[in-house]
Amino acid sequence: MKKALLIIILFIGTQRFAHAQDFDKSVTTEDLELKKYAKDTAAHAVFLDEFGNSRIDVVSDDHVRLIFNYHARIKIFDAKGLESGTITIPIHHSADNETAEEVDEIVGTTYYRDDDGLMRSAPLDIKKVYTVKDYKYRSTVKFALPALRPGCVVDFKYRLMSPYLDGFRSWDFQDEIPKIHSKYEVHIPAFWNFNASLRGGIKLSNTSSELERECFSSHGAKCDCSHIVYEMKDIPAFIGEDYMTSPKNFIAAIYFEEVEWTNPYTSVKTVVAKTWKDIDHLLKSDENFGSQFKRKELMKDRITPVITGKTDELEKAKAIYTYLQKWYKWNNYIGIYSFEGIKKAFDSHSGSIGDINISLAAALRAADLNVELVVLSTRENGNINMLYPVISDFNYVIAKVNIGEKSYLLDATDPLLSFGLLPLDCLNDKGRVISLDKPSYWIELSGLQKESSTRALDLTLLDNGKIKGTIINYYSGYDAYKKRKAIKKFNSVDEYVESQDEKFPKLKILKSSITNLDSLELPLSETFEVEIDAFDNLNHNRLVFNPFLWEKITTNPFKLAERDYPVDWGMASDSRLVLSMHLPAGYTIESPPQSVAFKMPGNGGMYASSFEEGGNSFTFSNIIKFTKPIYTSEEYPYLKELYNKIILTEKADMVFKKK
């Protein structure tokens, strides 16, 4: 594996401290002359240098803030690189804007050669800096550097002040364009304690630390600071790949997680997260998490009518799940906490992931079921740091109900999920189970569920060249969910069937039926009685026929010769085809399809087909199976080759010959 997903704890180096500071060398004629970046000649732009400095300190209005200073210098090579001259800085704030991050001290300059070849500089006009409010909790500060032209160098700085001290600023060493040098310097007063971790497969070129004496002082409270510098050199551009999970898993970056902090004025120490025990305690007592989970009395009245008369635990759980699934509408916010409490969410029929699933868990508890909560990180949010507890890694919560020997993971935010099925975005890495009465523990989420489909065709070739028969598609597991979602995109089942009919001009759907569209727990099936204009007539001696008439794989989804990152589908899959075909009298099969079987090493996947002939009819069946949710870059060539074999096999036509 070239670049494994890597998270390592950083040990503070014992090297002598090299005095670190912002780069202040001026832009040189060499910088402007540079035609290409030697280490990546295809780069449209390159960071010549980048520097960041974060510290926790007292600011002028006597508040303690996290102060982040940023400075970058970028060389732009061509017209495509010009987009590196437009800078966007996301900032966070509360809904009422009372606490907010602020950006100031913006300075930007473009260095370029004018039409006469003279070196010139153009300053950024501060009036041309814009702040745009994107949504309730986020805005973006934006500016475009002036006088950009291919060949120019842009240099800009800004300061960002944040009231959110618990999230010490992380640093991405890697970007979409390469960097020659990137340096991050942090000053952390001893009142705060953070763990640092490095992600991605690139090594630091240098790290050093020193103690700064009495660097923090406020109203008589004083402490020393850790002053640490992290550096990387020659950082390649990050290039994403298809079927990859979050780029955050792979981009070289340093993250900080709060462990504990001491109030400088009261000396009261707050342990944020040292051990899972701390986190368990914290979450169980959190008013937006554990306290909501415990509100079973609140839910009791509401669910009593739902479970009246039900004695079986599973039946009760299913009834409550279905009821809440229909009750709630997800408001598109995600997070592990109940924002406004489950009562308000319940009354308004609307809530975040936390609101809905914590109220589901509380309701299940109210029915005296054994329930736990599972916090997890979605595929988009990236993997969990397994080395030590990091509560901020989690961004999603689901309920886990244990009935007898079995347990079911439940997400009530999507009305089309069947009991126990999770959305794809949740099938990532591990989840941490939080119980009210025992210590938390991990469960595996990747590969929890499967998708499978079967297509059964029973067709007869008629004397007039048409093919008539039945096509039945069965979907189960996640495939059933996906299909239901696709059908519900239409206003009615009739409209869906019409669209299927319209998709294949040579195929006419004479009759159709869809079963279990709303019975989410049963496999979905659709039956189409069809007529296909296969051949204009039967006045040919040889008829060419391809058994993959409904759907045929013709191109390989994998094109790269090799991959840096794993293929992550989130779940195993299984699809089958069974075709029974009846020919008119007088026809024989000249070139039957081959029966083949291909397997990936270690039973990772397979493709097999078989053919049986009997009189005037034949049965052809095949199966494609991918047994793993994730394929590493070592397994990738086999995966690609399996697709190649599928395509080759599906390409071969059959020939029916007149006797």
Place this chain on the structure above:
Amino acid sequence: MKAFIIMLSLLVSGIGAKAQENYATSLIPKELLSYASAVVRNEEVNIEVKDLDNTFYHVKKAITVLNKNGVREASIVLEDDKTNILKGVKGLIYNEFGKPIGKFSESDFEKTDYVNGFSLFEDTKIKHYTPTISEYPYTVTYEYTTKSKQSLFFDAWEPNSSTGVAVEKSTFVFSCKPDFNIRYKELNMPSKVVTGTNKDKENTYTWQLTNLKAIKSEPYSPNDNKYLSCVKIAPEKFNYLGVSGSFDNWNQMGKWVYDKLLVSRGGLPSSTADRMKQLTEGITDPKLKAKKIYEYMQDKTHYISVQVGIGGFQPFLASDVDQQNYGDCKALVNYTQALLKTVNIDSYYCLVKADAPKQSPLVDFASMDQFNHIILCLPFKNDTTFLECTSQKIPFGFLGDFTDDRLVLACTPQGGKLLHTTQYKPQNNLQQCKANFAINADGTLSGDMVTNFKGLQYDNRSFLAEEAPKEQVKMLQRIYAINNLEIDKYDFKLDKSVQPMLTETIKLNARDYGSNNNGKIDFLVNATNRKTNTPHEVRNRHYDLYINSGFIDEDEVTYTLPKDYHVDLRPANITINKPFGSFSMSTAVIGDQLIYKRKLQITDGTYSKEMYQEFVDFYQSVSETDNTNVTLVKNN
């Protein structure tokens, strides 16, 4: 007197009772339910012009959401900023049976900036709210009042513009003082305007429509102004953020734009003017001069959009662009115009509705709201050239399908003129491919291919030329659906003339292109240009068949066959001729070679809706032919 008061109050309460509408879903006429995800039960749009800088929009709407797909139709997005001020909004929510289940007011709305994909910043701010109801169907009723400080343009009334929405009733009333004259344009309206006066002695213009079925989107349908009901209103006199004016026709509107928004925006530093003279020294042909300056502008600038106040219509100063090197379409056109002026080349600033499908302004109805882009026109004698100024790469005089073949309004000192932009006919939009491939006994395909892309098809590859080599290879592997495609060598040659041409040369190989089973090799006859997506059928089509742009593809591939194999099966030659296009494919075996020829022509235009099924069948035949195998068998 007493009796009178009683009578009046009875009357009022009577009206009140009647106004209490019943929004039970069961009352929706059955015929409005097909293809509908939402039904507008009643809508009343009232635009009232009090003064040139004081217009009120009073809107009342009741809409029933039938299922999840209709949710966005009930979401409310209102402008609230310096130009348009929201004066209040409130609403109620009813369940399926018409029983009220909730209400909302302005405090439930979230205020954000208007964010789109292309602007760095716009000063438009919005308030938005979407009712969250988990059980369908439900009905949302709301009303709001917005005050607009301009009278240059008014929102057009388009009662059923979104697909999947049926309309029970929609009413539009435009009212204004008697001295405020308007022009109006009714498009696809079954009934005409009703004029009158209201209690404030204002002139009123009223339109109403009832029982409009939901529109289902149909592929290859004409521009929606060909079939959607719509009323547009334009003022005779107006004020826009402090700039006043009046116009009746395109000429006057173009004059106003020129006089009020463009004149004296073109000043440039003398150093820049000198540079332009220097740059064009020795060139006598004004077109070549213009080309030189255009390319200078392309190298120097890039597109960044910032829209503030009048800046939504008025370009940045040319001198600003000269300094900042960026601007939006208005700014870059104005700048290019100013640069050309320094060498005495006249040009016109042209308003256009960009993007495909092509759309022209209404010839008999001048208004500012029919455009979204600006291009530049060089009115040389017998040779009118149009320039797209927002791209660093587009060839001089080439428009692509973004602004081709449509009317634009040129704003000249003498007034506005409607001009027609360059038309690219099918025979100009050529993709010609010649390939020499060998098929090996193990199924490997290898060889060379050269493809020329001309006219609109130039853009099939122009975007690729800018990419880094690694990306180019990746994209070529996607473009050519050849399994296991390996690109050994490739090259793009760009001829950036007014009739641009791009030449792509590729040396390739692909193992397992053919499958070899027991001495029988199957391979797809069309390796390079297969049609896989065919237009889907439409039952009960409503609209004509419309093809926005035509083209011709020609492919000629020579396959050298493996030794000791002969052709057993190959696709039958085919020729199809239709009004909208033609297709021919033939194969010939000469010695150890199979020569494959394919020609596909599509002719742009509007054809009757009955023709659509033939169009589907046509493409189906093309696709089937393209995806046919050749079978080779080993000689005995």
